[in-house]
Amino acid sequence: MGLALAAQAAGGCVAPLQEERLYGAPRPRDDGAPDVVPERKTGPVQLDAAMHGAQLEVSVAATTECREVDVTSRVQDVSVRRSFADSSQEIDGALALLAAAGVGALQYGADQIDCPSGSACWSAMITSEYAVLAAAAVPVGLLIYNAFRVRDGRELVAAAPEIREGPWRTCSREPLANEPVYIRVPNAELLQITDASGHAVFDLPDYAAQYPPASTVRIVVRHPGSSNVVVDWLLPGSPSNGPEP
Numbered sequence: 001m002g003l004a005l006a007a008q009a010a011g012g013c014v015a016p017l018q019e020e021r022l023y024g025a026p027r028p029r030d031d032g033a034p035d036v037v038p039e040r041k042t043g044p045v046q047l048d049a050a051m052h053g054a055q056l057e058v059s060v061a062a063t064t065e066c067r068e069v070d071v072t073s074r075v076q077d078v079s080v081r082r083s084f085a086d087s088s089q090e091i092d093g094a095l096a097l098l099a100a101a102g103v104g105a106l107q108y109g110a111d112q113i114d115c116p117s118g119s120a121c122w123s124a125m126i127t128s129e130y131a132v133l134a135a136a137a138v139p140v141g142l143l144i145y146n147a148f149r150v151r152d153g154r155e156l157v158a159a160a161p162e163i164r165e166g167p168w169r170t171c172s173r174e175p176l177a178n179e180p181v182y183i184r185v186p187n188a189e190l191l192q193i194t195d196a197s198g199h200a201v202f203d204l205p206d207y208a209a210q211y212p213p214a215s216t217v218r219i220v221v222r223h224p225g226s227s228n229v230v231v232d233w234l235l236p237g238s239p240s241n242g243p244e245p
Contacts, residue, residue, distance in 0.1 A: 015146040016085040024077040026159035034070040034164075041065050043170055047181075047226035049219075051233050054205040060179045060198050060223055066171035072162040078155040084146070175199075182222040208235050 043063035050057055175198025183190050185207055192200035211217055213235055221229040 014142060015150070017082050017150060018085040020081040020083075022079040022081070024079075026074040026076045026162075028162070029073045029075055034072045037069045037071055039067050039069055040171070041168075043168075045176065045223070045226045046170075046173065047221065047223045047229050049183075049221040049229045049231050051231060054203065054208055056183060056202040056204060056219060056221075056231065056233070058181045058183070058192070058194075058200045058202070058221055058223075060176045060181060060194050060200075060226070061173040062176055063170050064172040064174075065168040067168045068166045070164040070166075072164075074159040074162055075156055076159040078157055080153045080155060082150045082152060084150060179223060184220040184222070185217060204233070211235055 041064070043065040046059075046061045046063050048059045048061075175194075175196070177194055177196045177198060179194045179198070179200075181192050181194060181200045183192075183202055185204070188207070190202055192202055194200045207217070215235050217233040217235065219231045219233055221231060
């Protein structure tokens, strides 16, 4: 701030700069191993069904899915190219040259007149030279200061991390009680409610008698909010080959 005020008083300028930033390719940090971030989400309601003899056992469970995400911190190099935005640096140079010329003119004038050391004219001459030198110090200092600021540079900045997401997998199951479960067999639909363990059991021996032995009965299991499950029930017995000759 002090340098800027002095510059205004003496006619010098702190030169404004313009920058061009060139970003390199992101790369992993030298000291950065990937961070493993666990993620969890609510999975679908899982519906399972299996035949055990003439009984169909159905289970309903809420699932939680988990995965691991590898997060690698990255950085990138930035090349900063700076240049002057206007002619302030040229103005400072011209002021410094004028001040130097003024000092030279004063010195030349002192050599051309008879001005003994210690006289009044000698004292006035020395005072004028010091004043001009003091004024010259401002643009000269600004020249050096601006030249230091305009230098190109390099920076290392943080870049967007690299993220690798693992596959989702079922990591926990929670049985659902009091859930309606429906099954459809040919010409009928049955309903059961799951117990505390999330299970429902359908007894189907009466339906087995309605179909030929060794035939296959297709059963569709349905639960609101779940995908249907199809179970093929192979009935016991041997297929009928007709009467013996």
